[in-house]
Amino acid sequence: xxxxxxxxxxxxxxxxxxxxxxxWPEEQRAAxxxxxxxxxxxxxxxxxxxxxxxxxxxxxxxxPSRTLRAMVLESAPRRRRLTGRARLWWSSLAFALAAxxxxxxxxxATAALDPVTANMQLYQHDDVPAYDDVSEENAQ
Amino acid sequence: xxxxxxxxxxxxxxxxxxxxxxxxxxxxxLPRMTALAQRLLGDQAEAEDVVxxxxxxxxxxxxxxxxGAAKFDTWMHRVAYNLCTDRLRKRREVPLPESWDAPDxxxxxxxxxxxxxxxxxxxxxxxxxxxxxxxxxxxxxxQELPNREAAALMGIGVDALESLLARGRRALKARxxxxxx
Numbered sequence: 001x002x003x004x005x006x007x008x009x010x011x012x013x014x015x016x017x018x019x020x021x022x023x024w025p026e027e028q029r030a031a032x033x034x035x036x037x038x039x040x041x042x043x044x045x046x047x048x049x050x051x052x053x054x055x056x057x058x059x060x061x062x063x064p065s066r067t068l069r070a071m072v073l074e075s076a077p078r079r080r081r082l083t084g085r086a087r088l089w090w091s092s093l094a095f096a097l098a099a100x101x102x103x104x105x106x107x108x109a110t111a112a113l114d115p116v117t118a119n120m121q122l123y124q125h126d127d128v129p130a131y132d133d134v135s136e137e138n139a140q
Numbered sequence: 141x142x143x144x145x146x147x148x149x150x151x152x153x154x155x156x157x158x159x160x161x162x163x164x165x166x167x168x169x170l171p172r173m174t175a176l177a178q179r180l181l182g183d184q185a186e187a188e189d190v191v192x193x194x195x196x197x198x199x200x201x202x203x204x205x206x207x208g209a210a211k212f213d214t215w216m217h218r219v220a221y222n223l224c225t226d227r228l229r230k231r232r233e234v235p236l237p238e239s240w241d242a243p244d245x246x247x248x249x250x251x252x253x254x255x256x257x258x259x260x261x262x263x264x265x266x267x268x269x270x271x272x273x274x275x276x277x278x279x280x281x282x283q284e285l286p287n288r289e290a291a292a293l294m295g296i297g298v299d300a301l302e303s304l305l306a307r308g309r310r311a312l313k314a315r316x317x318x319x320x321x
Binding site for chain 1: 301302
């Protein structure tokens with residue numbers, strides 16, 4: 001590829017990339033546009049190339065079908081966007097799991113203590129009256 | 141070398157499974173990649189297979205994608221191009237039907253020719269080009285890849301790309317003029 005913009009290079013460039021300057025290689029575009037403005041032979045080359053460009057761009061292809069779009073989207077591994085019903089279901093499940101976890105943890109902690117110690121820990125607080133404490137009844 | 145990739149941020153979000161980013165990437169790339177495959181293969185059903193395969197690879201690669209020497213669009217073109225050329229190679233092993241190259245009965249220059257008929261005639265002329273000429277034209281004109289990217293994709297130099305483009309354009313014009321006579 002020559003860096004010099006003479007008739008031969010301009011002819012090669014237009015034969016390859018057509019008549020539209022935006023399609024010409026960026027590094028040669030300014031020189032080619034200047035050549036087109038100043039050389040009287042350029043107009044004939046550009047006219048011929050423009051006719052071929054018009055043929056090329058007459059070609060249309062079908063837009064992607066909705067089915068294809070749906071299949072492509074379906075194949076994506078995405079984080080699920082939850083619907084209202086699904087969000088409620090997942091929230092309920094999470095709540096139930098958390099509650100079950102709490103019950104299990106409490107049972108396990110209690111089971112680790114012998115019955116006497118458990119009762120002591122449960123009832124030894126001052127603000128919790130023992131069932132056999134008659135002082136409260138007497139005070140009333 | 142890090143490039144300013146217009147798809148970079150979108151691809152990062154796709155890698156995280158962001159639904160909106162996935163939809164945006166499909167909206168941005170699906171028509172472009174479908175057009176590429178349709179023009180290289182000349183067959184809509186096969187093009188759709190290639191595009192599905194391409195996007196499966198996109199989903200697998202997005203999470204690991206790091207901005208580097210290539211733009212994501214260039215990478216997608218490379219994968220799609222390779223998938224298409226693989227199919228074309230296999231297709232050459234199967235003989236084409238006798239009528240595949242039949243001339244268009246309707247001359248292109250007819251005043252009454254519709255845009256659809258004109259498009260069909262150009263499509264047949266494109267399909268009849270030598271494969272490398274067609275690839276050069278599709279990548280440069282329809283996909284609008286810069287010449288260096290198109291050449292790199294095809295594994296050739298820019299001079300060779302220009303030669304393929306010039307010969308392809310001449311052949312296309314000659315074929316369409318044949319129909320007018």
